[in-house]
Each structure stands twice: as C-alpha cells, then as structure tokens.
Amino acid sequence: GDSVTQMEGPVTLSEEAFLTINCTYTATGYPSLFWYVQYPGEGLQLLLKATKADDKGSNKGFEATYRKETTSFHLEKGSVQVSDSAVYFCALKNRDDKIIFGKGTRLHILP
C-alpha cells in the first residue's frame, strides 16, 4: 500500500542553521504531497504542498520540491528560528482521497 517514510528525530539545530528533513513516498498514481507542522498541544497546520511532479511548495521560508524520479519531497529551510521548533509531518494524498502521514520528525532549535 501507499506509504511515507521520513527521517527520524529528534533533530536539534542551532538558530540560523540550515534545515533538511528527508521524506520519501510510495504510491500508485500521482499523489499530492504535503508538509504539515504540529506545535505542542495543537492540531496540524498545512505548511506547504505540491500537486504534481517538479512543483515546488513554499511557505514561511520553507521549501520542498516534488521529485517523481526519486519519489521524494524533502523539506528545507535556509535559516531556522527558535519558533520553528515543532513536529513536522510529510504526507501524501492518494487517489482514494486518503491522507497518509509519515511518523513525524521532532525539531528542536537552540537559541
């Protein structure tokens, strides 16, 4: 079945460091890809999305590019802030209209 694999955390970085969180997927057809962020005690917020191959999603300095050839959707940010500390989920939406999530990556940013 369809699945999402993302790098395990926690990831700990210093403020202003470069961030990469790896995500790969397995899916039949042409899924849409998403990154969601979850702050402590809260629900999920959509961070960015891409709906077809080579699309780049971006928001709040975060970027991810839909790479069909490598089935990847890695999340990047050039300079992280303490306020970026959260859990990040990579997800796909498949042809059955289900959203399938990875297990999440906890990010800690140190001042």
Place this chain on the structure above:
Amino acid sequence: ETGVTQSPTHLIKTRGQQVTLRCSSQSGHNTVSWYQQALGQGPQFIFQYYREEENGRGNFPPRFSGLQFPNYSSELNVNALELDDSALYLCASSLAAGVRTEAFFGQGTRLTVV
C-alpha cells in the same frame, strides 16, 4: 471564514464506555475526514464523509462509526472504548473530495481512556 472546530478539546472516559466527538467543518467544505493520532505517531485515517455518505474507510473496527449532517458538520462515535483508543482525534475538512484538494485540520480532541 471560520476554520475547523472540534469539541470537546479534552475528554476522559472509562474502558467500555461510548464517546461522541464533534466537528464543524470550514465554511463551504462538504468533505470531512477523521484521523486518530496516537502519542508519538503520525495520524491514521479512520474514515471520510462526502455529502453525508461514507466515502472511504481505513483499518478501524466497526465500533468506530460516524455521521455527517446536512450542514456538513460531523460526529465520530466510538463504542466499547479500549485503553488503546487513547489518542488525539483530528477532524479535517476540504472543499471537495479529490487528490488535489487541501485538507484543513481542527485542533483535535484528546481522548484518554482509563
């Protein structure tokens, strides 16, 4: 435009009891999905409702059931609660069914079964 709202925010139930969780979808959204997020895990799809009909179900037993109302709000019912049902339950709404449409999530209901 109001977002997705869920009630209650927290709930404690005893094993064997029944629980109803509620979700008001974002204005104009006719599709609602429910997810279960166990501690430290990603959300798992329970089921989806589109225009008051169940439109897909994940790997959850029949004691998990739902409803969608004409105003597109929704309920999740869980019977015969088990300790493993303790989780954050998330509701998501979208403008329509379809692979390209975004889903917007509520803040969730934290259910604890003791």
